[in-house]
Amino acid sequence: MVQWIHCALVNRDCVITRNEIKLVRSLRQKKYRELHRCFIAEGSKLVLDLMNGPFPVRQIFASPRWKEETSPPLPVPVTEISPAEMEKITALNSPSQVLAILEMVFPSPDRATMESDLTLVLDSIGDPGNLGTIIRIADWFGIPQVVCSPGTVDIYNPKVIQATMGSVARVRVIYRELSPFLGSIGDRVPVYALTLGGTDIFYTELSDCGVLILGSEAHGISEELLQFVTRRLIIPFFPANRTAHAESLNAAVAAGIACAEFRRRGS
């Protein structure tokens, strides 16, 4: 208690205001993220990873201990808050030591990357955990950009940000209407798609650059996108003559297997 009174007297910035609580809580909703053009991230590793990303840092709320123990210089002063205050603003079930507000960025697809490296395209990935996991996969396999349909869950949704475990700082995530985007990329870039029908990915020639479209488990890839696809791929189940088997793989698992296969061939 004494510590907090002291803190309030010495530095007014170190106490969270009612408006700040309201702001942080509002950022769980997309409309307020769009209004304020910012998002939240929680947990020490995630927040520190994001300090090295493209997102300007607006504010950091943390426990005095976190502030003391964190060695790298931070871009903004830390607002010290108590566990009870963190409890009020966290979107997690078990609050962490630190919560940051960062500004959203809206990158564009990089054409040079598309011609020289792999680009993932996500068609209506609705599950926050799946999107976060796919961004982690892209990061692991050094895939620099991911283009999402407007129907894909918002990358700045706190659940997605947490599920990326910091990878969102190292992968460019772009939202575009996919038909015009795919229509604009030209003939030089091969367009692969993971679909229910197609050739066995393990026995198909794969380029080390191009676009790979992934759809949701439930709906696959939109009919209108198929016209842009130069090669449809499947991940075969095993053994090939089995009748009863899982109907599909989880979308992030399928993404992982496909990305691993592209990189295995290219390496």
Added chain:
Amino acid sequence: MVQWIHCALVNRDCVITRNEIKLVRSLRQKKYRELHRCFIAEGSKLVLDLMNGPFPVRQIFASPRWKEETSPPLPVPVTEISPAEMEKITALNSPSQVLAILEMVFPSPDRATMESDLTLVLDSIGDPGNLGTIIRIADWFGIPQVVCSPGTVDIYNPKVIQATMGSVARVRVIYRELSPFLGSIGDRVPVYALTLGGTDIFYTELSDCGVLILGSEAHGISEELLQFVTRRLIIPFFPANRTAHAESLNAAVAAGIACAEFRRRGS
């Protein structure tokens, strides 16, 4: 209303009792599943898949429409319930048309399978979604058995059952203390493990039978299990000289990539 009164008069079985509601709700907790030796599954596809699995069916609660539209003969009479009653027993956010109570089974590891096919071993996979997804992966790749450490989340947890999307009917899931289990399998069966250090899975000779141990993202594989491992494997990140990248892949994604690679080599 008239329909329900009629139903109650004609067939007492078609109304759910207070004790049944209590029973179904209790099965969300492991201690009650162990007491009653049964578990719940919800949703038409999942329930119908489970009818073809090893689990004796104890009871089915469903909407009159589901009962009418479901063509395959069911092993027990269906208790028809209203949406309001389903609301009371469901463990899902959006209740489905059908909920079944099934009996748990406790299979043993099959030695012949271990010597002729792939067996997954899971060390402390704590996340229900990850375990369900890994069972789906095993099903997709025709891996007949999965041996779980006691620290792995309960396969009969409703969240795991739902996440398997029916694959639990086609994969034998076994719980064992892993050290004695791995100590008993003999020298003829190679033991692979996905670890942080090891040889590149894509450039390591892989047998088409044996055991593959997978740990959790946070803790990897227990120290005590490493003595049983004949070959440690890694999934390499890309490109190999990168310094900043995701710390790990999601456990289910790593499982998917490893299983795909074993099957690709074997096919």
